[in-house]
Amino acid sequence: MNFKRNIIITGGAGFIGSHVVRLFVNKYPDYRIINVDKLTYAGNLANLRDIEDRPNYMFVRADICDFDTILSLMKEYAVDGIIHLAAESHVDRSIKDPFTFARTNVMGTLSLLQAAKAVWEAFPEGYEGKRFYHISTDEVYGALAMNHPEGIEPPFKTVASSEGHKAYGDDFFYETTKYNPHSPYSASKASSDHFVRAFHDTFGMPTIVTNCSNNYGPYQFPEKLIPLFINNIRHGKPLPVYGKGENVRDWLFVEDHARAIDVIFHEGKIAETYNIGGFNEWKNIDLIKVMIKTVDRLLGNPEGHSLGLITYVTDRLGHDARYAIDSTKLQKELGWEPSLQFEEGIEKTVRWYLDNQEWMDNVTSGEYEKYYDSMYKGR
Numbered sequence: 435m436n437f438k439r440n441i442i443i444t445g446g447a448g449f450i451g452s453h454v455v456r457l458f459v460n461k462y463p464d465y466r467i468i469n470v471d472k473l474t475y476a477g478n479l480a481n482l483r484d485i486e487d488r489p490n491y492m493f494v495r496a497d498i499c500d501f502d503t504i505l506s507l508m509k510e511y512a513v514d515g516i517i518h519l520a521a522e523s524h525v526d527r528s529i530k531d532p533f534t535f536a537r538t539n540v541m542g543t544l545s546l547l548q549a550a551k552a553v554w555e556a557f558p559e560g561y562e563g564k565r566f567y568h569i570s571t572d573e574v575y576g577a578l579a580m581n582h583p584e585g586i587e588p589p590f591k592t593v594a595s596s597e598g599h600k601a602y603g604d605d606f607f608y609e610t611t612k613y614n615p616h617s618p619y620s621a622s623k624a625s626s627d628h629f630v631r632a633f634h635d636t637f638g639m640p641t642i643v644t645n646c647s648n649n650y651g652p653y654q655f656p657e658k659l660i661p662l663f664i665n666n667i668r669h670g671k672p673l674p675v676y677g678k679g680e681n682v683r684d685w686l687f688v689e690d691h692a693r694a695i696d697v698i699f700h701e702g703k704i705a706e707t708y709n710i711g712g713f714n715e716w717k718n719i720d721l722i723k724v725m726i727k728t729v730d731r732l733l734g735n736p737e738g739h740s741l742g743l744i745t746y747v748t749d750r751l752g753h754d755a756r757y758a759i760d761s762t763k764l765q766k767e768l769g770w771e772p773s774l775q776f777e778e779g780i781e782k783t784v785r786w787y788l789d790n791q792e793w794m795d796n797v798t799s800g801e802y803e804k805y806y807d808s809m810y811k812g813r
Contacts, residue, residue: 435489437466440511444498444546445520447471449654450569452481453692454517459485461696466490468511470504471520472497475800480793481653498542505549513553517567517699518546521623524657525573528619529751539622540629543568547633554639566630566641567699572684572709574624574645575607576614577754580682602682602715606760607645609707616752634705642702644695646710647759650779651688652786656798660780663722664787665794667729667740677749679719682756686712687779690772697770708768711759714776719744724777728784 441458445451446469459467471477473495485491496503498520507513521539522528528535547566554564580602615621633639650660663673694710702708716724726740764770774782787794 437490438462438464439515440466440468440513441515441517442468442470442508442513443517443519444470445477445518447473447477447479447481447493448519449476449481449651449658450649450688450691451519452478452653453651453688454519454695455482455491456485457689457692457696459488459491463488463490466492466511468507468513469493470496470498470507474522476523476655478653478655478797480796499537499545501545501549504545505552508549508553513550514563515565515567515699516546516550517569517695518543519569521569521626523571523619525617525619526657526750528617528622532618532622535618535622536625539619540625543626544629547629547639551633551637551639555637561638561640564640565699565704566633566639567695567702568627568630568641568643569695570623570627570643570645571620572607572645572647572711572757572759573617573620573754574613574615574627575611575757576616576620578605578607578756578758580680580756602717602756602758606758607709607711608760609645609709609763616754631705640704642698642704642706642708644698644708644710645759646691646694647684647686647712647757649686649688649691651783652790653793654688656794659718659721660725660783661787661794663725664729664784665798667726667743668733668788668791670740670743672745673722673726673740673743674745674747675719675722676747676753678746679717679722680755681718681753682715682758683718683721684711684713684715684758685721685776685779686710686714686772687774687783690774693773694764694770697768698764701768703767708764709759709761710764710770711761712772712776713761714772715756715758716776724780725784728780729788732784732788 446455522535613624615624630641634641654661656662730739
């Protein structure tokens with residue numbers, strides 16, 4: 435079958451990546467979608483069971499740091515687009531093992547860039563019609579101050595800045611905000627962002643970078659706050675809250691992020707940066723209370739039943755106080771905006787995890803890793 439485009443999506447078995455793969459496979463049957471994933475602890479092909487047999491989908495187990503394999507793959511399938519999501523992303527893990535984050539996030543990105551450069555420059559048309567799209571994080575910007583007026587109840591929707599914000603502070607992350615990473619994770623992502631932009635400036639590679647706020651939704655690995663706490667509430671386990679739970683994050687439903695990636699990949703301007711945010715700030719403790727209320731209601735527990743599970747623990751090292759994305763540029767230039775209000779999104783998310791306990795049990799037990807290790811032994 436001849437395909438209109440051949441696109442590699444890295445990290446496509448992970449949380450955000452699987453949603454992007456599913457969207458592209460379903461929406462573009464004339465595209466060959468090549469899911470390249472190393473299948474580390476956060477990669478799970480069960481996330482893609484519904485599309486694994488589609489004729490325009492293929493999976494390749496590979497490490498993005500393996501330059502020769504990536505180069506060979508790009509040559510074999512005449513790849514003309516890369517959507518790069520593969521990354522180590524958990525801040526706590528980066529504090530314990532920064533070397534792994536530097537290897538995957540920095541050297542892995544550089545490997546992809548070098549392979550794309552070698553293949554695309556050899557095409558008769560060169561870089562024309564090609565695109566290297568790098569997905570990053572709002573954490574590269576550092577932290578924002580909190581000085582919200584008292585008496586305002588969450589959630590605080592960060593609408594277009596020209597219309598005025600209701601938020602926990604007066605400032606937001608813009609595409610022009612100076613980088614100021616505070617964790618090994620965000621430092622590794624900042625470095626990879628710089629490499630991507632440098633390949634455009636030095637070689638003319640058609641690159642785009644996006645920086646996104648916290649995602650939530652189905653298929654998220656349960657070391658992250660929302661799936662971890664949903665599972666802990668279900669099983670009556672403690673809910674460990676850093677510090678006093680005062681840290682603020684902007685939340686975005688993962689399917690809305692996937693839609694933004696689709697729009698930007700096809701319509702975004704080369705060499706531009708776009709911020710993707712949920713227009714939706716919550717203190718961690720307020721978010722947790724909403725989850726408790728939702729899970730208890732759906733499980734048939736009395737209201738407030740699980741509040742006693744909240745356990746305050748020593749704050750994370752270098753814990754940023756507040757992140758808040760301004761997505762005005764993306765909204766005005768490309769017409770994207772979130773489709774779900776947070777209350778609707780969290781209800782949908784909680785229901786998914788409660789209805790998919792087998793998926794959760796497989797992930798938390800590690801059984802899926804053993805299966806993939808045996809299935810792909812020697813590859």
